[in-house]
Amino acid sequence: MPEPVLSPAGVKAVDARLEKAGLLDLAMEEAGRAGADAVQQFFPVGRVLLLAGGGANGGDALVAARHLHALGRGVTVLALPGKHPLTRLNRRRLKAAGVPVQALTVAALRRSLRNSQVVVDGLLGTGFTPPLRPALQELVALVNGLVNGSGRPVVALDLPTGLDARVSSVAGEPVHATVTVTFSGLKPALVYGPAAHHAGQVILADLRLPPGWALSEALALRPTSAELAALLPVRFADAHKGTAGNVWVIGGHPGTVGAAALAGWAALRTGAGLVTVHPEAQVPLVTPELMIRQHPSLLEALKDTPAAKRPDALCVGMGLGPHAVQVARQVLTWRLPTVLDADALHPELAGHGHTHCLWTPHPGEAARLLGTSTTDVTRDPIQAARALQERLGGVIVLKGGPSTIATPDGIFVSRGGHPGMASAGMGDTLSGILAALLAQGLRTEQAALAGVTLHARAGELAGAQHGYGLIATDLISQLGSAWETLKHPTSPTAAAWSEGVLMNGSRNELD
Numbered sequence: 383m384p385e386p387v388l389s390p391a392g393v394k395a396v397d398a399r400l401e402k403a404g405l406l407d408l409a410m411e412e413a414g415r416a417g418a419d420a421v422q423q424f425f426p427v428g429r430v431l432l433l434a435g436g437g438a439n440g441g442d443a444l445v446a447a448r449h450l451h452a453l454g455r456g457v458t459v460l461a462l463p464g465k466h467p468l469t470r471l472n473r474r475r476l477k478a479a480g481v482p483v484q485a486l487t488v489a490a491l492r493r494s495l496r497n498s499q500v501v502v503d504g505l506l507g508t509g510f511t512p513p514l515r516p517a518l519q520e521l522v523a524l525v526n527g528l529v530n531g532s533g534r535p536v537v538a539l540d541l542p543t544g545l546d547a548r549v550s551s552v553a554g555e556p557v558h559a560t561v562t563v564t565f566s567g568l569k570p571a572l573v574y575g576p577a578a579h580h581a582g583q584v585i586l587a588d589l590r591l592p593p594g595w596a597l598s599e600a601l602a603l604r605p606t607s608a609e610l611a612a613l614l615p616v617r618f619a620d621a622h623k624g625t626a627g628n629v630w631v632i633g634g635h636p637g638t639v640g641a642a643a644l645a646g647w648a649a650l651r652t653g654a655g656l657v658t659v660h661p662e663a664q665v666p667l668v669t670p671e672l673m674i675r676q677h678p679s680l681l682e683a684l685k686d687t688p689a690a691k692r693p694d695a696l697c698v699g700m701g702l703g704p705h706a707v708q709v710a711r712q713v714l715t716w717r718l719p720t721v722l723d724a725d726a727l728h729p730e731l732a733g734h735g736h737t738h739c740l741w742t743p744h745p746g747e748a749a750r751l752l753g754t755s756t757t758d759v760t761r762d763p764i765q766a767a768r769a770l771q772e773r774l775g776g777v778i779v780l781k782g783g784p785s786t787i788a789t790p791d792g793i794f795v796s797r798g799g800h801p802g803m804a805s806a807g808m809g810d811t812l813s814g815i816l817a818a819l820l821a822q823g824l825r826t827e828q829a830a831l832a833g834v835t836l837h838a839r840a841g842e843l844a845g846a847q848h849g850y851g852l853i854a855t856d857l858i859s860q861l862g863s864a865w866e867t868l869k870h871p872t873s874p875t876a877a878a879w880s881e882g883v884l885m886n887g888s889r890n891e892l893d
């Protein structure tokens with residue numbers, strides 16, 4: 383199964399539920415053990431300095447110290463006064479095991495940092511409320527300056543000190559971790575940048591709690607690889623272009639025709655049988671299979687299109703220019719499966735959508751739709767996606783690395799892809815993919831889940847070849863292989879993909 387991402391509200395709720403169920407002592411023991419295991423696995427040599435705060439996060443560090451000591455590792459433990467009863471209990475357990483605990487002061491930290499090869503950050507976890515108080519700021523700056531400056535690793539427990547677990551933004555200077563061992567679920571701050579840039583490699587520890595106990599606090603755990611394989615359509619041998627899905631791309635204006643061409647090309651490579659681009663400017667012949675219909679007036683031509691001549695799915699807005707709102711409003715009256723992107727992502731269209739609409743904003747477009755700032759959207763993409771879904775209806779794909787998908791039934795976080803996808807035209811490509819899936823019969827939510835994953839997978843395959851030089855046409859040329867890896871997860875292509883992903887350090891969200 384994909385790893386659960388806790389909702390912003392769920393982050394603190396899991397701690398409260400553990401406490402209420404009387405499971406916190408057991409969970410803290412497992413959390414500390416998992417922290418010690420990570421230190422042993424990743425950094426098996428040298429003295430370990432463990433920093434413990436006063437809350438339960440500090441308790442985890444004290445447990446980790448006991449386990450490391452039992453394994454024969456040299457440990458130095460610096461702790462703030464224990465405020466949580468279990469933290470105080472684990473301090474006594476640690477002392478009983480023969481490990482001294484010293485007061486955490488700036489002087490003690492300076493001294494101990496010099497003699498340690500690995501640092502464990504158990505100062506603050508999910509109980510942190512920003513901003514970091516000055517005394518803690520000084521300690522964090524010392525850890526970052528001395529430890530990271532000399533290349534020594536930091537293992538953060540649950541999340542690096544100074545990150546607000548619920549949001550992706552960063553205030554002040556958090557600990558820069560090399561590895562983060564997190565508990566019960568991934569926190570939004572460990573998934574979305576810039577906060578996630580401070581976490582290093584993130585490991586979700588198994589706390590040996592009852593299976594799925596925290597899932598009620600998590601965002602939707604889909605799609606699984608089995609679900610994706612089932613979603614991608616299968617054709618009968620007698621399929622023909624008229625049954626394989628008819629897509630219209632309505633986009634392209636002088637200077638931005640490439641956007642529409644990319645969407646059309648991607649739709650073809652995602653299996654659509656017929657793809658026609660309706661631009662407001664001459665579109666270059668990117669591929670002879672793409673039909674191009676330029677009209678004296680695009681809007682009038684659309685108004686005059688009878689129901690029988692309309693396609694199976696539409697993709698509207700990429701590079702469409704100043705008439706995008708009028709054009710989108712016109713085709714929305716058709717109530718066909720419709721992907722809205724770029725210039726068609728306009729607040730004036732709120733109230734004109736329907737359940738078959740798939741809105742695909744990047745954070746800047748999302749901010750325009752919500753009447754807020756891009757910073758507000760990227761600070762809490764989960765909340766922004768939910769707000770967009772409530773305002774616009776249909777399904778929202780709030781694009782990024784990761785993308786957040788909001789449906790009437792829940793929120794999904796799609797974490798695949800490759801950083802080389804930070805390149806112009808990738809969103810146009812996604813729109814074409816989504817429209818092709820809609821035209822082949824997938825429902826709006828299904829098309830969003832499958833299309834975003836297909837796009838990300840093609841990006842991973844193309845990224846393995848082109849790295850940061852990846853461009854949208856490279857991704858399009860990998861759509862066939864990406865489809866193959868998703869449709870047949872045990873095929874040789876899928877095996878080669880997993881190998882490539884491991885080599886490139888991309889993340890596999892599927893089971």
Ligand SMILES: NC(=O)C1=CN([C@@H]2O[C@H](COP(=O)(O)OP(=O)(O)OC[C@H]3O[C@@H](n4cnc5c(N)ncnc54)[C@H](OP(=O)(O)O)[C@@H]3O)[C@@H](O)[C@H]2O)[C@@H](O)CC1
Nearest residue numbers: 409410436437438439506507508509511513515540565566
């Ligand atoms: N979920 C799970 O599965 C499990 C969860 N577990 C663990 O529980 C952790 C949550 O524990 P928690 O609630 O005790 O909070 P925690 O992060 O230790 O912080 C509290 C301390 O922070 C301080 N403080 C706050 N703001 C501050 C500021 N701005 N600047 C400075 N200080 C500030 C605050 O001080 P106070 O306000 O009381 O003066 C208090 O001392 C969680 O992250 C995970 O590690 C595991 O044990 C078991 C499995």
Ligand SMILES: Nc1ncnc2c1ncn2[C@@H]1O[C@H](COP(=O)(O)OP(=O)(O)O)[C@@H](O)[C@H]1O
Nearest residue numbers: 744781782783799801803804806807808809810
């Ligand atoms: N680092 C990344 N990791 C994964 N996906 C990414 C990354 N950067 C961009 N993408 C994807 O590329 C697409 C970019 O969309 P957008 O900004 O609308 O591009 P454009 O407008 O140039 O077509 C989105 O689908 C986004 O999820």
